[in-house]
Amino acid sequence: MKVYVFGIGGTGSRVMRAVTMLLASGVECKADAIVPIIIDPDAAGGDVERAATLMRRYGEVRSKLDFSSKKQNKFFRTEIMETMTNYRLPLSNTEDCRFDEYMNLSGMSKENKALTRLLFSQKNLDSDMEVGFKGNPNVGSVVLNQFEDSIQFQNFANDFTAQDKIFIISSIFGGTGASGFPLLLKTLRTSNNIANPNLVNNAHIGAITVLPYFQVKQDDESNIDSATFVSKAKSALSYYLRAISRNNAIDNLYYVADDTRTTYDNEEGGAKQKNDAHFVELISALALIDFANAQNPNPDRKNNDNLRTVHKEFGIEKDTNEITFGELGQKSRKQLRKPLTQFNLFAKYLGEYSGFKSQPWVVDRGLDGNFFDSDFIDTLKLVQGEYLAWLAEMAGQQRAFTPFNLHRDSNRVFDLVKGVSPRTTWPLFDKNFDLFDNRLNNTGGESKLGEKEQQFVELFYLATEKLVKDKFNID
């Protein structure tokens, strides 16, 4: 089963980053594959670029791994498929083009001109399509109405199977995401001009609507004014209620927001629009995983007059601005604590420790210098570095998700999980990376089979699994 994930706009990309991180760390997902389709006219957008790069690296790492049933490793387990270049659905005619030109306003009849001018503000009409819709989803609703026209979208429909699911990620308060979501949904539900229209029209579709969780610095010159975020969200929610919920166009709808909000620099788009990761994005990523696991509430959509939408919200057990695993709900804690801690340890080992080259686990497996200098290790380390950065970014937010003590102190390697004092373990004299080595050296089984890359990752999975059990009693 594949989940096609439409990540629309900046938020879509940021959530995809979180999804990738979770999948990299081994958070369990029922889907065999995630097929990201990023929709963002802002091709140069920082968030988009970062997410795409990360996903590509994820794929590179994963391509060396073996997930046959005997293997234990869950790192990079779920496939993230690149079915289109840069995971991005290309949008045509948005370069060097204003919205009025895009619509060919000057060529319209008087009546249509009038209607256009009634529905769209002059600013709308003057806006440059290249950098997105600058918080104007009504513009987006027109510009993005071109999915059907692209080969990539046609390919998506062509590949779509009855088991596959669709998940749409968008923010409600921005421009691109807010507009893309209903439009995409309408297209998916109603389009006849695609392959497998029956499958697509009646597919199990979920979406997360990301409500305001950050704000941008006040800038009178900017089209983005976060003071309107809540107003916009409210208006959009009402619209969704009428245009999406009430006609049951969606099967699963996830809402998330945060009222404690970090202020970002005001960037209307382009490379600079690259915001630090946020817990809400992680929550959103969890929504995807939840959706991937979920049953379709409307299994026979076509013949069902009694359609319903499952709405979900996310909560933690305790309201705090410094969220650790302890504050998460039980399920989330269980979902996240082990993989995130494992992958963290993996990352720390590779990133902070270098005295392992003569260790038995290395020698036994013939992991030579070439291996450690290989693209695979480089890419893995980049992913891990990104992972740690991602964690750090989330920890730096106003409402911080900060389950770990992110430090590079080799004397306190296991002073890692907040709220958990690492337990003393055998052998008593092995501490920190020595203990890590001890566990690596004592791990065998599947970690000694297959390609080196496979062995390597399998080894680390098993070792970190043991370590988190031993030191943090996580299982």
Added chain:
Amino acid sequence: MAKVFRLYNIQGNNNIVDWQESKEYGTQAISEIIDPDGATARKEITSIPSPFARIDLVKTAFREVTNMARDAKDKRAALKGNTIYHKMVSEMFDVAQIFFNIDRFRDKFEIVVWDRKKDLDLDGILGNTLNLYLESDAVGSDPYNCKKMNRVYMLNYIGADRSAEMNIVGGTSPATLFFSSSNDLGYVTKNVLFDNDRPFDNVYQPLNKRSFDFQKYFFALRKSNREFARQFPEVNDYLDLVYGCLSNNEKREIDQLTDTSVGEYEPIKVGEREHDYLEILGFPYHKKLKNPIVNSDFAIRSSVYKAEKMPLVLPVEKGNMYTNLIYTNGPWEQDFSAPYHDKTDWKLRLLPELGDEYPYLTISDFLTDTIVRIPYTLNNQSYYDGGLVCKNENDERSYLLPLTPLFFQFFSVKELQETVPGTNKLMFEFVENASGIKVVLRIPIQKGFVEYSRVYFEGLLPDLDANDGGLIETKFGMGVMPLVHFPQNVKKHYRVAMFDKGKSTTTLAFYNGATVLESKSKVRAEKDLSGRGCSHEAYMLEDNFDRILVKVGDVEGFVVPLFKPANEHAATVFTFAVDFGTTNTHIEYISDTNRTPKPFDVKASETQLHQLHKRYTDQDIRMAFEQDFIPGTIGDKHTFPMRTVFANHVGMKLEQNPNPLVDGNIPFLYEKDFTPDWNKISTELKWGGVPDRLLEMHLETLFILMRNKVAINDGNLSATKLIWFYPASMTVGKINKFKQIWKDAYENYFGPDSSHNVISISESKAPYLHFIKTQGAADEVVTIDVGGGTTDVFIVENQEDRMLLSFRFASNAIFGDAYNNNPSKNGFVCKYKEPSKKILESNKLSELLRALSQIEDQGKSSDIVNFLFSLVGSRVDNNKELDFLRKLSNDDRMRYVFIIFYGSILYFIAKTMKAKGLVKPKTIAFSGNGARTLRILSDENEVVEKFAKLIFDGVYGDNKGSIQVMMEANPKIATCKGGIESPKPQPYDTIGSIKTVFVGNDFSHDDSRLTYADISDKMKQEVVEAVGDFFKFLFDLHKYNQEFLVNSLSADPTIFNRVKDFCLGEEGKQLLQVSLSKGITHKRETDGVNDDTPIEETLFFYPLVGLLHELAYKISQMK
């Protein structure tokens, strides 16, 4: 406690942990989201991912505002918030209100219709997207009513300050009826106003703060659509809240609405087809009922105009002077101003700033664009001068009041001259200005006044857009007579003189209050376009008027005469005696308050013709008043008695019922100045030489003068007594005609009671009455009134009226043309005309020469002689050479003519008296204008008395007693004075018993029963013989009384024999016969005499007329 990652305050399960099923964010939940920024965001919300985002946003906005207000303690305050939602709601109503008022914004908005069937372009990106949304949004409950939406009606702003070719400001919405564009619509704000609110501004107006008629319509609209609450739930909820905020009265009005109330409004037509009306989901939206009732402080405060919709008077200058006043529903704002002019009919106008169709007035409705200046100082005693004070006293100028006729539809002329009620500010003011003249006009409104001012600039064309007036100058003179307003039951007789000497044509129109009056007008002389000479025009009105509209070319202005109301309770009774004579006419009058008879006069204080200006430096205009009207005063330069003469327009048509002082006038300048060539002069009016209407017009002119005098002096018009005199020698028919004229004229000019107030007395008796009263005449009195045409004799014995004689032998018998002769044969003319002319020439009295020349042209000797008599007037005072009477007195030769004239009269009277058995008189009193020449006989009264006594003694055959001869210094006035002193009627039909007619042959019996058919050749012969007897008698008198004619009467002895021979000789006898025949024929021709007409006068004098005429001629030819 758990933390759910949701927005503030969304009500829901707070115990959610992890991803857990919850409820949808429903309407309620969304509404509960508290915006930490308080929804005060300055930027438009743009987050709806739909091309119809704006429609959705407005729907949301309604819900938000409704929620806020529903929860608020002060609902009114909550409805009037300043959030972005309030803004959108406010703008929705702005759009709705523009549609509602679309009629008054026709110049500002056009409606563009987008038709789903026709205009949805599925091939275009937009059309494709719209279709996607319309189709998919219509699924389920169709929250936007997409299914029913067929058309979108949009407002395209086409007014001032528009920013682009197309400026769509709002349109209809299937979800909330209307919605606005999210653009900055400040340019609309600036140019559109309803009542007290501007659309699309920063002051967000909830429905309940808008005009109630609009609110009411919205409720009516809701009532009309049973689906309203379902289709527009947010608007419906909002209306419920608004209802709660209304006053009790307003609620009551709303409560009375039914589902058909909306039928009282008119749908908004769009497109060409009849059935194309603006609709929203199939229900028509309507426009405002026309003409809302307004209660404005600017409503005009008029004493004159009454209407349900009183027009507003609006200031034309911006500023805060009127900001405390209510305009229609809201205050007049500082930056409001009305245009200086508005081409639309004022009753159909659109109110400035608001656009409501409602009558209003602005400066140019009251003030003209151009003012007329006249280079003469206004006569501000008689005309309203607008308070003009010329900075330089010597500046002679005045202005027409630059007011429009419309002004007077609202205000009286009285109000114009006063202060605005309740203030100390004058309604109208002229203010002299270096570059022209400034006019300040204050129009009373419900609260105070609106002040307008306009400067009229010399030499500039008017520029109404800049409120600059133009100024033209013209020359004209005008006068109104009289300046008295009469009560309703009194007939009005106004005359207005107008003399135009400007480049443009000037005309007059007359108004009384709201009425435009009909006036008869006559141009007696066209204006000389070369600049010499003015037009001579006259208007006649038979209604009171209070102002005159003067049109100078295209420019108009008003003149407001200061009329004095006639005293309705005036008790003063005036009595006039009018001696309408052949040559001269005299009027004497008395009143209750002054019983001494005086010749008719018009003092400066009782001016009848009030000239518009104090003085006319232009001679043509100055002269025109006297040439064609009446002089300003009578009694100094122009006096009564005056010449009986009438001037009428040469083009006058009798069949057009010409009128006095319109088509003709008494030419007071006759004999004093030339008569303009458009006037035709008529003399000898009395005896039928002219059409009757001319006679009437002459008399009516006198009536107008008398009437005006009474009115001006607070007299009781209808009690006025009028005495007129008739010569007993006139035929009955002619007398009756006169009687009718006097009666009709009296009734026309004074009142109905002519039977009591019109008194006729014979010309014979009236002088007697005067002499009795003033001269103490004894018994046995003979009064002899010598007029121009007749001599009337009245004889009283023992205070008893004994005899009345009247014959057409008076001064014209001497000075006239003796039945059909001409001046070349008139001795007096031949002898005296040329010398007089020379004197005039040497004195450069050219106007008199021209006058004489014109009189000569008439070919009447009597007129020429009368002219010579008139030269003694003031113009040639002290020049004895021009004193014609004096010259005649010194003419010993011509004296023979006067000796024969007076001698024959006295002889005839004596013969008659003797025949009737009357005793010789003790007093002979002479009167009448003709009697002036009595003194030619002798300067010494005793000589005249002796002459009279010798005649009476000679006829009676004894020399007993003595005769006293009396004569007034001005003998003409005796008739009038006698009449007025003893106004006892003496109707013609009562004089029969004393009227004595001797044919003049044998003096043996009274011949009053004879008719003209009885005149036989024998009789004529006897008459001629009788006249011969008189000549014998006269020359015997001379012979036996120390050559009386030469020695006592100083007749020239050198020609005595020639005179005697002529009179007694064959030539004289021939002449007598011829003259008698001519006289009879003349009588028949001019007096309407036929065979059956009784003989009213003796034939005795007919032969003498011809003889005297010839004698005078002969004398004049003697060397």
